[in-house]
Amino acid sequence: MADTTTPKHNNSNPKNLPKVLLLKPPPPIYHRFESQFSHHFNFLKSFESQLSLPEFLAAENSSDDVTAIFVTSLGPRITAADILDHLPSLRCIVTSTIGVDFIDLDECRRRRISVANAADVFSTDCADSAVGLLIDVLRKISAADRYVHRGNWSVSGAFPLGNRLGCRKIGIVGLGSIGSRIAKRLAGFNCRILYTSRKKKPSVPYSFYPDIHELAADSDVLVICCPLTDETRHMINREVLLALGKEGVVINISRGSVVDEKELVKFLLEGQIAGAGLDVFENEPIVPEELLALDNVVLSPHLAACTDDAYHDLYEHVKGNLQAFFSNKPLRSPIV
Amino acid sequence: MADTTTPKHNNSNPKNLPKVLLLKPPPPIYHRFESQFSHHFNFLKSFESQLSLPEFLAAENSSDDVTAIFVTSLGPRITAADILDHLPSLRCIVTSTIGVDFIDLDECRRRRISVANAADVFSTDCADSAVGLLIDVLRKISAADRYVHRGNWSVSGAFPLGNRLGCRKIGIVGLGSIGSRIAKRLAGFNCRILYTSRKKKPSVPYSFYPDIHELAADSDVLVICCPLTDETRHMINREVLLALGKEGVVINISRGSVVDEKELVKFLLEGQIAGAGLDVFENEPIVPEELLALDNVVLSPHLAACTDDAYHDLYEHVKGNLQAFFSNKPLRSPIV
Structure with a gap:
């Protein structure tokens, strides 16, 4: 299934696309759909840097304006001290997983950060x-x-x-x-x-x-x-x-x-x-x-959710959640 | 599941039970249910003998009065020359299998021998x-x-x-x-x-x-x-x-x-x-x-049909077919 939506910013400077912090690329969906994603979002790839998260954000001039992150359970735990305290403008967390046990949901609620999971994609x-x-x-x-x-x-x-x-x-x-x-x-x-x-x-x-x-x-x-x-x-x-x-x-x-x-x-x-x-x-x-x-x-090596077809569906779902957030529309699958 | 039918001939001489020729014991149902079967039928076990089939039948004084055999695809092919010609009184073949490709059905039809398979037990x-x-x-x-x-x-x-x-x-x-x-x-x-x-x-x-x-x-x-x-x-x-x-x-x-x-x-x-x-x-x-x-x-080692539950069902089904034949009732699952 090809990505059938027309990229709106195909010829624009990627810097003008909405910023999404990527702490660790959710496998395998990120690499599989990196090119499609790149038409829609400007991913800040902290995982490619040797710097700490605050240093990386400072180097990217993004310490204060990251409003969305795309995460996976295989990356760092999303807690106040490790992540949230460094992202004062964060309003939306989109995860590629169904389970959200690696995200401190109470802390997200306190900070009015929306969280969207993979819903029933898997x-x-x-x-x-x-x-x-x-x-x-x-x-x-x-x-x-x-x-x-x-x-x-x-x-x-x-x-x-x-x-x-x-x-x-x-x-x-x-x-x-x-x-x-x-x-x-x-x-x-x-x-x-x-x-x-x-x-x-x-x-x-x-x-x-x-x-x-x-x-x-x-x-x-x-x-x-x-x-x-x-x-x-x-x-x-x-x-x-x-x-x-x-x-x-x-x-x-x-x-x-x-x-x-x-x-x-x-x-x-x-x-x-x-x-x-x-x-x-x-x-x-x-x-x-x-x-x-x-x-x-x-x-079985944690594969129950995983097929080629599911990752196609997941790409569309993640893109939909992030696009909804940046358009001030309701998220597709809000958890918080 | 126990065999709940009351054996009618429990205390009789097994020689008085209906004779059934067994060329090769259908695995694993025969050994598993041998004791239950023995309450109902007098199995002539040619597979335990070194003799040829005609010699075995002669030694058992059964050359002319075997009317039923219980067979499996793992035993000899049921053809005129190998088997049927030695059993002039044969009227019924009961197989433990669904497939009957090892039985010469045309020859059985010609000789008016009924054949019953395992039907939908498996x-x-x-x-x-x-x-x-x-x-x-x-x-x-x-x-x-x-x-x-x-x-x-x-x-x-x-x-x-x-x-x-x-x-x-x-x-x-x-x-x-x-x-x-x-x-x-x-x-x-x-x-x-x-x-x-x-x-x-x-x-x-x-x-x-x-x-x-x-x-x-x-x-x-x-x-x-x-x-x-x-x-x-x-x-x-x-x-x-x-x-x-x-x-x-x-x-x-x-x-x-x-x-x-x-x-x-x-x-x-x-x-x-x-x-x-x-x-x-x-x-x-x-x-x-x-x-x-x-x-x-x-x-998979030819196991698709095989569970403990299926063999319980098969025992009841084979017994039912043989009992029907010896009672002049319609077979449960006639093929010929």
């Missing part, structure tokens, strides 16, 4: 990934692929059987934009859908559980797709895993820290749960080494 | 596998799992992006019991469904293509789930793969020989198609060695 691909990881774990697709790749099929014979997806009870943790898409997909496999969420959703046919322990006790699988917040950090702990039980499976496409990773590893090693499909980890890109030896764990 | 799990393989290939799940397992994530950084499933055009080759379940599942992912089949199905909303080349030309993915017959052998040949094109993906959960495997390997090696998810091969358990090096091919 929801479709996240939901597809969650279902893919779930089928993979239950039906042992990656493990069987390893078995064939190693030449074991012709030597050792049949591979152990997996478990049917249909008729399983799937507990969805967080029935938002992603969770509801996962539910829709799994309904097509005749799964029974249960969920927990901050509030009961009046319009869905699935069983609501206000308590995560009760959800885990009634579910064969927990699919974690809630945001990481102070309330959800380590929500999937020892007690929840015990409630899920020996036949239980955990799929996590949210954030690593929603799960107490040490406990999860212990439960997997001891066979106290049956398997896991993990796209996220507590200390990425470090994956607990014990997991590498387990055939019942599918490991 | 359809749910086959459809789930096809979708799992498709998500895996498009989203590179097994390849990414290998990448993490080898420790590459922390050393080499992000893994290449996959492609979105939704909005792809999926050409289903064979819209029967399995194909229609695949279509139902993929509709939940917002895929567009096209199909070819012996006949246009009047009651489905998908686009019908009488010609496989036209289907391939209009599809992003071909999902092969038709039976292997003289007409479908090597149906997916060089011309069809050319029509599918460089961005195309092949998923095969049918039989290896529906695809011209040599051509498929060539197209994959030369990047003339984008990837494949293969549960079946022409010379199982031999997998073409060239495929083992490719990251865009997911290899």
Whole structure:
């Protein structure tokens, strides 16, 4: 999909385009769409400089007039001391991510800085990934692929059987934009859908559980797709895993820290749960080494959200948010 | 799930139970349910004997009174010369498989021998596998799992992006019991469904293509789930793969020989198609060695149909077919 909007300032001096500070280029969207972005914004690339942020801004004559920044969770944390104190005119933060746990939202509210995230740009691909990881774990697709790749099929014979997806009870943790898409997909496999969420959703046919322990006790699988917040950090702990039980499976496409990773590893090693499909980890890109030896764990390098198509959509979405800000229009996906 | 039917002959002499010849025990259902089967049938286990089939039948005093056999595609081919000529009283063949390409059906018709297959016992799990393989290939799940397992994530950084499933055009080759379940599942992912089949199905909303080349030309993915017959052998040949094109993906959960495997390997090696998810091969358990090096091919050891749940269902289904035959009732799933 090409960028179909006509660049308004194509032949102008880029210095006349709206300034957007870039602390670290959000991968891979920035490099992929750098040329398209450059028709619309004058990116101040502090990441290319050896200077500290205040020195860089001073050198660019921009200490007082940066009103927008484009950020990613892989860059610095957006806190008062590290970033906000150096940007007195900042009014808008646009992030390339869904999760905003690396941004001090309370501080942004206090300073009346708007924050816009990637909204549901990634929801479709996240939901597809969650279902893919779930089928993979239950039906042992990656493990069987390893078995064939190693030449074991012709030597050792049949591979152990997996478990049917249909008729399983799937507990969805967080029935938002992603969770509801996962539910829709799994309904097509005749799964029974249960969920927990901050509030009961009046319009869905699935069983609501206000308590995560009760959800885990009634579910064969927990699919974690809630945001990481102070309330959800380590929500999937020892007690929840015990409630899920020996036949239980955990799929996590949210954030690593929603799960107490040490406990999860212990439960997997001891066979106290049956398997896991993990796209996220507590200390990425470090994956607990014990997991590498387990055939019942599918490991994905934080890719659930990521496809070529999603990045096209994201480029349009980020551009739309920044253009809205600079035109004094409502942001596409305001969080704060 | 326990066998809940009350064995009628539990305390009788097994010699009084209906005789069923077993040329080779269908794995893994026979060994798994041997004890339950033995309450209902007197299995003549020719596979345990060193004798030829005629010698074995003579030794068992059963040369003339075997009316039923229970078979599998992994045993001998069921032809006149090899099997049928030695069983003059044979009236019923029950197979543990969906595919019946190893049985000479014309000869069975001539001899008025009924044949019953596994019907749709495996359809749910086959459809789930096809979708799992498709998500895996498009989203590179097994390849990414290998990448993490080898420790590459922390050393080499992000893994290449996959492609979105939704909005792809999926050409289903064979819209029967399995194909229609695949279509139902993929509709939940917002895929567009096209199909070819012996006949246009009047009651489905998908686009019908009488010609496989036209289907391939209009599809992003071909999902092969038709039976292997003289007409479908090597149906997916060089011309069809050319029509599918460089961005195309092949998923095969049918039989290896529906695809011209040599051509498929060539197209994959030369990047003339984008990837494949293969549960079946022409010379199982031999997998073409060239495929083992490719990251865009997911290899599955003929497991698409197989789950614990499916084998429970299959036991009940086989028992039901044999009991129907011995009670002069209609078979559950007659093919001939």
